[in-house]
Amino acid sequence: MDSYEGAASLDWWANRSTCLGSYGVRVAVRVTGDDWTCEATLEPRLSAEDQEGFDFLMELDPFFTLRFDDESTVLVDVVATGEGEHLVLTAFRDEATEAGSRRIPT
Numbered sequence: 001m002d003s004y005e006g007a008a009s010l011d012w013w014a015n016r017s018t019c020l021g022s023y024g025v026r027v028a029v030r031v032t033g034d035d036w037t038c039e040a041t042l043e044p045r046l047s048a049e050d051q052e053g054f055d056f057l058m059e060l061d062p063f064f065t066l067r068f069d070d071e072s073t074v075l076v077d078v079v080a081t082g083e084g085e086h087l088v089l090t091a092f093r094d095e096a097t098e099a100g101s102r103r104i105p106t
Contacts, residue, residue, distance in 0.1 A: 004029040010040070010064040010078065010087075012057045021057050023050075025087070027066070038066075038076070038089040045085065063092060 005028045012021040025040040046054060062078045066089060075092035 002031050004068075006069065007043075008040070008066055008068045010076075011067055012064050021053055023054055025066075027089070036091070040078075040087040040089055042085050042087070 006026070008025050008027045010021075010023045010025055011019050014020050023046070024043050026043045027038055027040045029036060029038045042054070058078065058080060064076055064078050065073050066076045067073045076089040077092055079088045079090075080086070081088060
């Protein structure tokens with residue numbers, strides 16, 4: 001796969017059985033060799049209450065599970081850009097977990 005554009009969701013898991021937030025996104029994934037880039041847009045536009053919840057989870061830890069329509073998943077770090085609707089997703093790196101600073105939802 002060289003690219004993918006479509007719907008997905010970002011899920012924030014507190015532990016293996018508790019998802020504290022799930023947000024619909026439109027993603028554009030590009031693959032080059034062993035690397036990939038992903039830009040996402042929150043869709044639909046979040047209500048003020050949902051935006052507050054998303055912002056809170058981002059402050060706690062910007063580590064989400066990106067879930068595609070076929071139920072496949074990838075762990076990602078999320079960075080909000082612009083007004084917070086546009087997101088840049090990067091693959092989760094295990095080094096942070098080894099340092100004890102991250103949750104591992106599985």
